Amino acid sequence: MSRLFSDMSEFEIHEEIRSLTEKARKAEQHGIVNEVAVYERKIAMAKSYLLDPSDYKKGEVYELANDPGSMFEISYMNGVFAWGYRNDNKDLEAFPISMLRKNKA
CATH class of the missing domain: 2.30.30.340 (Hypothetical protein YfhH like domains)
Incomplete structure (x- = not known):
């Protein structure tokens, strides 16, 4: 079960960003463009929780x-x-x- 970014520590958010970046890279290698876009949006959301x-x-x-x-x-x-x-x-x-x-x- 996924956790909300708002419930994660800064370290956990960084780990999630790394994981999502790897998934996006693999989707791009397989030519699954719509999946790449979903991961990029999730990465943007996660990064927002590291900002004020x-x-x-x-x-x-x-x-x-x-x-x-x-x-x-x-x-x-x-x-x-x-x-x-x-x-x-x-x-x-x-x-x-x-x-x-x-x-x-």
């Missing part, structure tokens, strides 16, 4: 790590998820904070 959500503030703009050039403005935080709007899109989206990069502009 209080470092991410409403109104700040970040670049999305998986979509260079796309900007994301935080409307609010919910745990390790930042909710807001990408570029000029009117649809509210959520991203794990590990997927946000400081805007260099």
Whole structure:
């Protein structure tokens, strides 16, 4: 039975990231693209639990790590998820904070 990342220690999260990275590598070698995407998303979630959500503030703009050039403005935080709007899109989206990069502009 899987444990929640929020219930794991920092060491356990690092171990889980290593395990997921290995599984993603094997899936990629076998050409199972959708499985790779699932593992990458789980890795992003796990990495978010190693960061401090209080470092991410409403109104700040970040670049999305998986979509260079796309900007994301935080409307609010919910745990390790930042909710807001990408570029000029009117649809509210959520991203794990590990997927946000400081805007260099």
